[in-house]
Amino acid sequence: MIAYSNPMMPHLCRINSRKKETHDTFTITLDVNDEEMSPVFRPGQFNMLYLYGVGEVPISISGHPQKTGKMVHTIRSCGTVTRGLARLKSGMPVGVRGPFGSSWPVTHAYGRDLLIVAGGIGLAPLRPAIYQALAHRKHFGKLILLYGARSPEDVLFYKELQTWQKRSDMTVYLTVDHAISDWDHHVGVVTNLIPRVNFDADDTVAMVCGPEIMMRYAIMALRNQEVPENHIYLSMERNMKCAIGLCGHCQLGPKFVCKDGPVFPYHRIAPYFNKREI
Amino acid sequence: MVLLDRNTLNQMFEALAESGFTVIGPTVRDNAIVLDRVNSINDLPVGWTDDQERGAYRLKQETAGAFFNFTNGPHSWKRFLYPPQLTLFNARRRNGDIELIPEKPTDEKFALIGVRPCDLAAIGIHDRIFLKDHHVDTDYRERRKNLFIVAVNCLNPGNTCFCTSMGTGPTAGTGYDLVLTELFDEDQHHFLAGTGSVAGTKMLEKLSAPPASPALLHHCDEMLKEAATKMGRNIRTDELADMLRESFDDPYWQEASAACLSCGNCTMVCPTCFCATVEDVTDLTGETATRVRRWDSCFNGEFSYIHGGILRQSTLSRYRQWVTHKLSSWEEQFGSSGCVGCGRCITWCPVGIDITEVAGKFWEKKYPSRKKAATKRQQPREVLIPVN
Numbered sequence: 001m002i003a004y005s006n007p008m009m010p011h012l013c014r015i016n017s018r019k020k021e022t023h024d025t026f027t028i029t030l031d032v033n034d035e036e037m038s039p040v041f042r043p044g045q046f047n048m049l050y051l052y053g054v055g056e057v058p059i060s061i062s063g064h065p066q067k068t069g070k071m072v073h074t075i076r077s078c079g080t081v082t083r084g085l086a087r088l089k090s091g092m093p094v095g096v097r098g099p100f101g102s103s104w105p106v107t108h109a110y111g112r113d114l115l116i117v118a119g120g121i122g123l124a125p126l127r128p129a130i131y132q133a134l135a136h137r138k139h140f141g142k143l144i145l146l147y148g149a150r151s152p153e154d155v156l157f158y159k160e161l162q163t164w165q166k167r168s169d170m171t172v173y174l175t176v177d178h179a180i181s182d183w184d185h186h187v188g189v190v191t192n193l194i195p196r197v198n199f200d201a202d203d204t205v206a207m208v209c210g211p212e213i214m215m216r217y218a219i220m221a222l223r224n225q226e227v228p229e230n231h232i233y234l235s236m237e238r239n240m241k242c243a244i245g246l247c248g249h250c251q252l253g254p255k256f257v258c259k260d261g262p263v264f265p266y267h268r269i270a271p272y273f274n275k276r277e278i
Numbered sequence: 279m280v281l282l283d284r285n286t287l288n289q290m291f292e293a294l295a296e297s298g299f300t301v302i303g304p305t306v307r308d309n310a311i312v313l314d315r316v317n318s319i320n321d322l323p324v325g326w327t328d329d330q331e332r333g334a335y336r337l338k339q340e341t342a343g344a345f346f347n348f349t350n351g352p353h354s355w356k357r358f359l360y361p362p363q364l365t366l367f368n369a370r371r372r373n374g375d376i377e378l379i380p381e382k383p384t385d386e387k388f389a390l391i392g393v394r395p396c397d398l399a400a401i402g403i404h405d406r407i408f409l410k411d412h413h414v415d416t417d418y419r420e421r422r423k424n425l426f427i428v429a430v431n432c433l434n435p436g437n438t439c440f441c442t443s444m445g446t447g448p449t450a451g452t453g454y455d456l457v458l459t460e461l462f463d464e465d466q467h468h469f470l471a472g473t474g475s476v477a478g479t480k481m482l483e484k485l486s487a488p489p490a491s492p493a494l495l496h497h498c499d500e501m502l503k504e505a506a507t508k509m510g511r512n513i514r515t516d517e518l519a520d521m522l523r524e525s526f527d528d529p530y531w532q533e534a535s536a537a538c539l540s541c542g543n544c545t546m547v548c549p550t551c552f553c554a555t556v557e558d559v560t561d562l563t564g565e566t567a568t569r570v571r572r573w574d575s576c577f578n579g580e581f582s583y584i585h586g587g588i589l590r591q592s593t594l595s596r597y598r599q600w601v602t603h604k605l606s607s608w609e610e611q612f613g614s615s616g617c618v619g620c621g622r623c624i625t626w627c628p629v630g631i632d633i634t635e636v637a638g639k640f641w642e643k644k645y646p647s648r649k650k651a652a653t654k655r656q657q658p659r660e661v662l663i664p665v666n
Binding site: 005006007008009010012050052053054055056076078079092093095237238239241242244245246247248249251253254256259271275276277278 | 371526554555576583585590594595
């Protein structure tokens with residue numbers, strides 16, 4: 001990655017298109033034309049999106065890593081900035097800094113089974129890794145996606161999930177905490193699916209993203225299946241103001257989630273994971 | 279090493295101002311020694327010293343008329359290199375379009391007079407953080423580039439000082455342009471001056487001062503050696519980072535933080551604390567917006583806010599975060615301790631929490647039979663409240 005002249009200065013990118021995903025999530029595609037900004041990213045990285053006069057938020061990139069010049073962000077409206085971003089229309093500008101952070105080690109899974117476990121909006125930062133894995137499908141053993149959401153109406157990228165489910169070279173299990181009558185997938189927490197799928201535990205790379213409580217149970221389930229700790233990767237979330245390791249907000253023990261993460265091999269953060277108020 | 283007298287020292291102020299420097303140094307204001315613009319030696323805290331203890335700070339007068347016979351006040355030099363408030367950029371909105379206007383970096387050149395060895399080490403720590411990582415703080419880089427530093431060695435450490443423990447003082451190491459030691463010799467008021475850079479050497483040449491005698495140099499060395507034994511506080515740093523790394527669930531944090539008000543004073547006075555937040559401000563019409571960086575503190579609730587709530591709810595968790603960051607995680611992050619032993623956090627804590635005591639407790643707990651540290655506390659000096 002190139003270190004730009006002033007890393008705290010956003011670049012303006014226009015909204016190329018926007019799409020409502022669920023009742024509280026939406027996707028915006030930004031055109032990257034600024035020469036000083038990198039048009040490429042690695043799966044799992046994030047950008048800082050600046051809403052004029054309101055603030056800046058770290059948002060993971062959810063698009064295809066091989067489509068350059070576009071930054072796709074899938075966002076849940078839950079704060080002042082994200083609600084404001086939800087109201088922006090196509091053609092309007094957004095300030096962007098990035099891409100920042102570490103990435104999903106998709107190539108680490110070459111020659112192995114790849115197990116992806118996502119919860120809720122956690123599917124968004126994993127989607128670029130899925131795209132990349134599908135683009136290099138022959139390099140992997142099994143490719144498994146386990147995805148859980150609160151309810152059927154919270155399921156993100158449902159059409160895409162159905163397309164993936166139809167593929168013969170990919171296993172996709174969907175589950176929701178609370179189902180309604182026409183839901184014909186699983187019911188229950190996503191981590192319960194881990195013991196039900198068939199993969200070669202010794203030779204599997206697992207990528208996990210979702211609420212911390214879900215990641216905690218996912219790790220327990222993966223370790224029960226004897227997936228090695230250094231084959232488990234997770235994406236962490238913390239308050240961030242600068243994204244370049246200078247504001248101090250995102251510290252997780254000695255780690256800066258913005259520059260050492262957001263994607264960590266589990267064994268590196270195990271001592272700090274699941275500690276209340278760390 | 280050369281010997282400056284009061285007049286030649288004053289000439290240095292003039293020479294720096296002539297070269298376009300904004301000269302910053304210690305000066306007395308609001309019953310404290312603060313850092314601000316100084317025009318001549320008369321603006322220095324001439325004849326002032328201080329008494330410091332946990333949660334206590336008092337100025338008092340001393341008779342010799344010394345310029346630097348005090349220990350650090352509440353300010354540190356970070357307020358000039360890493361200002362408490364900084365505009366990052368301005369933005370303008372017109373017809374639904376946005377323009378981002380970068381803020382020009384300051385072209386102000388600072389000369390810092392009277393930087394203590396502990397604070398010099400703190401500047402070195404900030405250099406590591408802001409200049410030697412993947413991303414650089416461009417504003418800090420500009421401010422740092424033009425800096426002229428006059429360090430002053432400490433002959434009279436205070437009650438809350440522990441630079442010897444942290445290996446940062448009382449003699450300045452490197453990183454200065456000039457270093458002074460204030461000496462009184464047979465009623466003569468001298469400043470032994472050494473150079474640490476080309477700019478420093480040029481300055482000394484300009485001042486045309488006589489060389490110091492070997493006897494005086496020896497005397498100065500002896501005094502600095504003695505000063506190293508006069509620290510009011512001490513901590514053992516060996517194994518400390520490891521102990522704190524494993525301390526997360528230690529019940530002692532309850533006791534250590536029981537009195538803490540989560541006020542953030544310690545982080546504001548700390549010369550190495552660098553956490554910052556950003557704020558967005560718009561005018562009433564919404565046509566212009568400004569993004570401002572402000573010092574933040576890990577003791578603030580919003581500091582750890584993510585959707586769903588504040589991560590560090592309890593005061594205990596915030597105090598533990600601060601101490602473990604400073605004395606432990608910092609080493610993994612930046613290769614040194616985050617503490618330079620200046621003692622400000624002890625003096626300016628309104629409830630008198632003492633980081634050396636807290637660190638010492640972890641030592642005692644692990645090795646009950648060993649000494650935590652030999653603390654040679656000075657006799658409390660008479661406290662005089664200055665009359666302004």
